[in-house]
Amino acid sequence: MSNHSFKRISVIGLGYIGLPTAAMFASRKIEVVGVDVSQHAVDTINQGEIHIVEPDLDMVVHAAVHAGYLRARTAPEPAGAFLIAVPTPFRGENHDPDLSCIEAASKAIAPVLAPGNLVILESTSPVGATEAMAAWLAKARPDLTFPQTHGEASDIRIAHCPERVLPGKVMQELISNDRVMGGMTPRCSALSAQLYKTFVTGECVIASGPRVAEMAKLTENSFRDVNIAFANELSLICDKLDMDVWELIRLANRHPRVNILQPGPGVGGHCIAVDPWFIVSSAPETARLIRTARQVNDSKPAWVLDKIHAAIGAHLMAHPQQTAADVTVAVYGLAFKPDIDDLRESPALDITRRLAAGHRGPLLVVEPNINALPKGLEGARLASMADAATAALHVMLVDHRQFRTSVRPSGHVVDVRGVW
CATH class of the missing domain: 3.40.50.720 (NAD(P)-binding Rossmann-like Domain)
Structure with a gap:
């Protein structure tokens, strides 16, 4: 043929x-x-x-x-x-x-x-x-x-x-x-x-046959998920031990056979956040490491939210005359990875939605790749970097190229991408 x-x-x-x-x-x-x-x-x-x-x-x-x-x-x-x-x-x-x-x-x-x-x-x-x-x-x-x-x-x-x-x-x-x-x-x-x-x-x-072709794709994404989970878990451990995870990974990666990935707010996208579960569903008793990696990555957004709430608390302690309703929070990035507009399974979007549901003050979203905010962010405002400069708290979630060269803003910072 x-x-x-x-x-x-x-x-x-x-x-x-x-x-x-x-x-x-x-x-x-x-x-x-x-x-x-x-x-x-x-x-x-x-x-x-x-x-x-x-x-x-x-x-x-x-x-x-x-x-x-x-x-x-x-x-x-x-x-x-x-x-x-x-x-x-x-x-x-x-x-x-x-x-x-x-x-x-x-x-x-x-x-x-x-x-x-x-x-x-x-x-x-x-x-x-x-x-x-x-x-x-x-x-x-x-x-x-x-x-x-x-x-x-x-x-x-x-x-x-x-x-x-x-x-x-x-x-x-x-x-x-x-x-x-x-x-x-x-x-x-x-x-x-x-x-x-x-x-x-x-x-x-x-x-x-088709089954091994299906499994090959799932395996590729699960391999990446497990490696990201290792980096994300390191970031939690470094936080507890008061270390800079970015410095730690930079030093460890000088070993010729070590290549640790960068931690972030979780794992998003329609592939890496979904495909490992397909392997778990087909062999639930056996896929223990793959399941645990998913759980580590899925739990990261809640950890980031705790960091944001702690930073709001620190700001209020420094400004006792204010309430949470007076605190402007700026969030940088909603996409599931840098320099795209794809919001599917995005941990940054998940974090921002949960923040919008609980934070009483103004919420600014800086996301240069979209023209309108998605559902669940009705109380927030799409803002430019200049608009966000005066916020009390700055939350870096996705290191779009527009952000990578930005200077650390004044005010409290929660940076899960190591930009600032």
């Missing part, structure tokens, strides 16, 4: 992964139909504009739409290959994986499937999700055959090819990073590799 089989590709889910992926295929002069449940996203893309912030993405989308290679719809159309890039959150106290978006996407594309189609799950998923998707498709289309029953002879090919890109560098990393292909049969894997080689210059590595 040569590339002519992929005359049209459909990408289901036009978010932080789906839209850049759709734009990449379209930039290679392949017809791409993007599908999203959001009418706003669809309308924005069809005007050649984007509804998310990602460097260079706007130019690629603009060019692809105006050249006629990319269009967005709210309902799927027939295509040679379908890439599903929808959210996979978790639910409840036990962090059970929620596959409802994958199930909805499967049911949406099922009516337009035809023999020879390739369906790829890109969403980061718990082990077994690709097979669950295959089962939903088979149930919806009993007239077609699928790899779980017909192997290499099936009408429909199915694979899992997880994304592994860094927000802020998606357009480069989509091209240059290696990709893992986990097809339900060797032919499914080979076709997936052929499709991605349209734009991927990294290696397309074939896994033995």
